Amino acid sequence: MSTARIFRVAIDGPAASGKSTTAKLLAEKLSFGYIDSGAMYRAITLKCLRLGISPSDSSKATEIGKIAQATTITFPNMSSVVVDKTEDVSSEIRSSTITSNIGGVASNKSVREALAEMQRALARGDYPETFEGREGINHNGKQVKGMVMDGRDIGTVILPDAELKVFLIADAQVRAQRRYDEMVQRNKLEEGETVDKIKKELEQRDHEDTTRAVSPLKKADDAVELDTSNLTIPQQVEAIEELIRNRMDKFQ
Numbered sequence: 001m002s003t004a005r006i007f008r009v010a011i012d013g014p015a016a017s018g019k020s021t022t023a024k025l026l027a028e029k030l031s032f033g034y035i036d037s038g039a040m041y042r043a044i045t046l047k048c049l050r051l052g053i054s055p056s057d058s059s060k061a062t063e064i065g066k067i068a069q070a071t072t073i074t075f076p077n078m079s080s081v082v083v084d085k086t087e088d089v090s091s092e093i094r095s096s097t098i099t100s101n102i103g104g105v106a107s108n109k110s111v112r113e114a115l116a117e118m119q120r121a122l123a124r125g126d127y128p129e130t131f132e133g134r135e136g137i138n139h140n141g142k143q144v145k146g147m148v149m150d151g152r153d154i155g156t157v158i159l160p161d162a163e164l165k166v167f168l169i170a171d172a173q174v175r176a177q178r179r180y181d182e183m184v185q186r187n188k189l190e191e192g193e194t195v196d197k198i199k200k201e202l203e204q205r206d207h208e209d210t211t212r213a214v215s216p217l218k219k220a221d222d223a224v225e226l227d228t229s230n231l232t233i234p235q236q237v238e239a240i241e242e243l244i245r246n247r248m249d250k251f252q
């Protein structure tokens with residue numbers, strides 16, 4: 001088990017506010033680990049759908065919780081997510097089918113407990129030894145001096161004592177336009193997709209995320225809020241990097 005202290009950065013915020021882009025770039029610059037907690041919820045949603053289980057079926061809540069407990073999620077590098085050590089699901093978990101079905105998984109208490117256990121272990125730097133017999137939970141298989149984790153409840157529930165908490169926000173129209181541009185760029189624009197439709201979907205998901213009973217999205221009291229609406233990606237990375245560097249001076 002690791003004893004070295006790890007500088008933990010929690011980045012939360014609504015959908016498409018820039019969390020994962022910013023977190024990945026920060027992790028690269030600072031040689032920190034990066035954990036995309038949303039990818040874990042997406043991976044469990046994918047598994048349920050493949051098993052023919054509707055995540056919103058409340059009669060299946062216990063079963064879905066067991067699926068989460070029994071699933072191994074690996075991040076072999078910053079952008080890849082592998083389930084059960086065999087399949088790279090990085091691309092498939094980003095589909096609109098997964099996004100529109102994720103609410104049932106995200107509001108399932110036992111799923112959240114199972115994923116919270118993994119996320120905290122990852123943030124402690126207890127790679128793979130934390131889950132003996134379930135090796136495969138690691139981050140690039142190496143020890144790091146810091147960790148950036150992004151999601152909805154990282155600063156409030158998962159790492160309430162994180163060394164730095166950031167709450168990223170951006171105007172809904174701006175977020176929808178960015179997601180639209182991303183889909184065009186990746187050649188993933190689906191039939192009938194418009195900026196307006198994406199905006200409505202983002203707002204619907206923000207509503208679900210902020211109103212669910214378990215671990216709702218909310219800014220932690222001690223989080224630094226950053227509005228990325230009028231920032232470039234390098235600007236938002238620099239702003240957070242500065243916060244990290246200032247606090248790292250006093251860390252250890």
Ligand SMILES: Nc1ncnc2c1ncn2[C@@H]1O[C@H](COP(=O)(O)OP(=O)(O)O)[C@@H](O)[C@H]1O
Binds near residue numbers: 013182231232
């Ligand atoms: N400041 C910015 N300016 C322009 N595009 C941005 C900015 N920040 C993020 N993006 C883009 O917006 C989209 C959503 O960002 P992403 O990091 O995926 O958000 P989240 O992880 O919060 O859902 C991505 O295509 C990303 O490249």
Ligand SMILES: Nc1ccn([C@H]2C[C@H](O)[C@@H](COP(=O)(O)OP(=O)(O)O)O2)c(=O)n1
Binds near residue numbers: 017042
């Ligand atoms: N820590 C987290 C991370 C994600 N979730 C849920 C709620 C989110 O709407 C979905 C998808 O999260 P993800 O960060 O992948 O989504 P976006 O990139 O913002 O579209 O997962 C969560 O409940 N808690």
